[in-house]
Amino acid sequence: MTADLDIFRAEARAWLEANCPSEMRMPMTAEFGAPWGGRKPTFDSDAQRIWFERMVERRWTAPTWPVEYGGAGLSVEEAHVLGDELRRIKARPPLIGTGLWMLGPALLRYGTEAQKRVHLPAIARGEIRWCQGYSEPGAGSDLASVRTRAEDRGDHFLVNGSKIWTSYANLSDWMCCLVRTDPNVRKQLGIGFLLIDMASPGVSTKPIVLIDGTADFCETFFDDVVVPKENLVGASGEGWSIAKYLMSHEREMIGGSEFEGELPEAGSLGRMLAAGHGQGDALLRADIVRYDVDFLAFQLTVQRFKDERAHGMPETPASASILKLAGANLEIRRKELTMSIGGTALLSWETGPAHAAVPPTKSWLRARASAIAGGTNEIQLNIIAKHALGL
Numbered sequence: 001m002t003a004d005l006d007i008f009r010a011e012a013r014a015w016l017e018a019n020c021p022s023e024m025r026m027p028m029t030a031e032f033g034a035p036w037g038g039r040k041p042t043f044d045s046d047a048q049r050i051w052f053e054r055m056v057e058r059r060w061t062a063p064t065w066p067v068e069y070g071g072a073g074l075s076v077e078e079a080h081v082l083g084d085e086l087r088r089i090k091a092r093p094p095l096i097g098t099g100l101w102m103l104g105p106a107l108l109r110y111g112t113e114a115q116k117r118v119h120l121p122a123i124a125r126g127e128i129r130w131c132q133g134y135s136e137p138g139a140g141s142d143l144a145s146v147r148t149r150a151e152d153r154g155d156h157f158l159v160n161g162s163k164i165w166t167s168y169a170n171l172s173d174w175m176c177c178l179v180r181t182d183p184n185v186r187k188q189l190g191i192g193f194l195l196i197d198m199a200s201p202g203v204s205t206k207p208i209v210l211i212d213g214t215a216d217f218c219e220t221f222f223d224d225v226v227v228p229k230e231n232l233v234g235a236s237g238e239g240w241s242i243a244k245y246l247m248s249h250e251r252e253m254i255g256g257s258e259f260e261g262e263l264p265e266a267g268s269l270g271r272m273l274a275a276g277h278g279q280g281d282a283l284l285r286a287d288i289v290r291y292d293v294d295f296l297a298f299q300l301t302v303q304r305f306k307d308e309r310a311h312g313m314p315e316t317p318a319s320a321s322i323l324k325l326a327g328a329n330l331e332i333r334r335k336e337l338t339m340s341i342g343g344t345a346l347l348s349w350e351t352g353p354a355h356a357a358v359p360p361t362k363s364w365l366r367a368r369a370s371a372i373a374g375g376t377n378e379i380q381l382n383i384i385a386k387h388a389l390g391l
């Protein structure tokens, strides 16, 4: 087994050396600066497009998904090796998005054979861009209160209502959407998980312009939208279980990753300080050391969760919440420390020093969103209190 993995590592290393363009082996220069795919994909450079196309062809955009659903069919161990090799050359992600990170795993578990065969290969090949229609004006933390209705009209559902904070709804091709299928039962039991083509008549989006002028979020409206029955994932009251399963992947993704493609490493803040970017008083140095120790402990915890999963140990309901909470808090601390080290010299909106992939001011402010997206820190604490501590 180890020998097989060694062979796989050597092959993966050689393939990546030959196929990953050098421009794709450095930190991204913008937040989420990797291709999202979609019906009208956009690329920042030829190198980004080539990297995307080669990885799609190799099926390494979804390494562990079964071959019949567009993946490479790698074992968990092989996927770890591939991840190591990608990190070794500091490769940027070839494709990112809700489909790969969240919906794909949910469809693998809950989708019908037809849903898997239609949607998963299109996600793995970056042909369809998905957004997540969960939150509503009256249903954020209290998500089970969603009110967007899906009325059963025999051969289709008729959907009416609205969503809010839908990231990139205006750029997405399809939405995975939580809908109220039955208003007369306990709220968690009357929810469906529906796949909606955003090109359907009656779907409209309205971007929400943020303080920095960008509009990553939208309001999404549904006015008499006809959705075929076969687009319901699971049974009509099973949406809540599917939603929670999808969110566990979202939370692990938010907790365990750094979107800018800059993999932080213990000691990097200390090096920044030593390079003369700050005063280096004793309190700041102590905070940096405390951060590094917590960060190393976090990395070990992530690894432990991965190992447990690879060896078939059941996930606890709280594990994704623990990763999300700890990862989000560390990200916020790291970016606060970066600003403390750099001081006013870093307070630029457009550019940063050469070592910073994204202007640190933007990165610092954006980090606050990690404590909200995918369920707030308080909600993660509630889940941990209930499911991990039994309170």
Ligand SMILES: Cc1cc2nc3c(=O)[nH]c(=O)nc-3n(C[C@H](O)[C@H](O)[C@H](O)COP(=O)(O)OP(=O)(O)OC[C@H]3O[C@@H](n4cnc5c(N)ncnc54)[C@H](O)[C@@H]3O)c2cc1C
Pocket (backbone or CB within 6 Å): 131, 132, 133, 134, 135, 136, 137, 139, 140, 141, 142, 164, 165, 166, 167, 168, 369, 370, 372, 373, 374, 375, 376, 377, 378, 379, 382
């Ligand atoms: C960057 C980003 C991207 C997002 N993308 C999407 C997306 O693509 N699709 C989507 O559907 N949504 C998305 N969201 C929305 C996100 O899921 C919600 O903002 C989040 O779940 C909180 O809901 P809310 O904003 O309604 O706040 P509320 O639920 O109104 O919460 C307000 C405050 O009350 C606290 N609170 C609420 N209930 C409790 C409780 N029981 N115990 C303790 N404290 C509580 C919260 O922690 C928070 O501090 C995104 C959010 C962000 C920041």
